Amino acid sequence: MAMIERDTAAWKMAELSSRSGVPVATIKFYQRENLLPPGERTGPNQALYGDAHLDRIRLIRALIEVGGLSVAAARQVVEAIDSERPLQETFEIAQHSVSEPIDPETVTTDALTHVDTLMTGWHVSADNPGRLAAARVFDTFTGIGQVDAAGWFRRYAAAALLAAEADIDELDARVERAAKAEIVVVGTVLGDTLFSGLRRAAQEHVSSLRYAAPPESEL
């Protein structure tokens, strides 16, 4: 099986670049930024790279391009995968990496109360970054003049619960720690992107159903 090749595959920078489609200069940049481990040295100015490097580059690009992470956030995430931390901590790091931190002072207690009501029965710690993010959206919404968004929020909470259950089930399906860590990270980061894409498609679907179109309808 092809697996046999995996340990012996070894290329120099130029081939790693052509296989990954990422320019040499960019790969070197990722190495400097500690996103990518160094190659295996064979001399003072020679090194070899293998499938592990290629996989890592693909992960980095997925986090940055598809997930929209900054290079700094991507570094935190790959470091969390590499560390032998308990999965719980890896999860938390992934969560923090996708949402820039929110100063708790800047959200009103009213918004927090509303969000907490939404999450009645949920086991969520007070400093969960998502809780603050949701409360900030609440403040923003009411500040813009959309007052009675309670129903909208409640239904989003139901959708979020569905997604979170899917996430955890997917996690349960893996056995090794490395596989779990990777799916935690990839699922956390790409889940947002996936949902926003599917939601846009669903919006078009629902609005076309709702405002059923005799040609030239106006939504």
Add this chain to the structure above:
Amino acid sequence: MAMIERDTAAWKMAELSSRSGVPVATIKFYQRENLLPPGERTGPNQALYGDAHLDRIRLIRALIEVGGLSVAAARQVVEAIDSERPLQETFEIAQHSVSEPIDPETVTTDALTHVDTLMTGWHVSADNPGRLAAARVFDTFTGIGQVDAAGWFRRYAAAALLAAEADIDELDARVERAAKAEIVVVGTVLGDTLFSGLRRAAQEHVSSLRYAAPPESEL
């Protein structure tokens, strides 16, 4: 009622700045970038601003800070609100503004097939940006080695449908075009942020349920 004040309120730049909490230089920058209309001129180098400007600044900051839009994307969005375009077009502009464009060449037909299967029965046009975005996540996922994500995707599609129905119901609740246009934009942009926050909270909840915690459990 306080409404009586709204038409007569008029301030100069410094007060607009202090009321909004946005620095004068930044407000001028938004004016240059056509995010914010000019003030009402009272002389060659004097102008007055009112509640409309304050509301607009709040909208801009919500789009940029909470929704994570670039200044260029925020400009497209406010221009769409101001234009008297049909709501359908405003919706499309808002959708495009939140997701950077994806080159259709870069997603595999296999991914598109899988995504279309997920959306069987949905009325979605081929160039819906969300459809492409979801397909790209599919490619990324399989490329990273998480092969059997079909179940995860399917459940996200169900969640997305729930959210989209909530979106459209909220839209139905408004009557004036201006109110509809604003909720379309704000809902499209902030909906992603809201969902990702709630999902993170829900993840903590579900994982704490699932790996029910005798102290020092490991997720």
Add this chain to the structure above:
DNA sequence: CCTATCCGATAGTAGAACTATCTGATACTG
């Protein structure tokens, strides 16, 4: 009248994410 403030234009800044060049050293080629 005189100082503070205003408007608009122009220029400058800081950070992020690359990208290009340079310096020796190594590796393949004929």
Add this chain to the structure above:
DNA sequence: CAGTATCAGATAGTTCTACTATCGGATAGG
């Protein structure tokens, strides 16, 4: 084994974005 191509690593430069600061002349208010 000479000569050219390539390599690794260090350093410096570029482009873009989102502001931020300064300037010049005009107005406002005590």
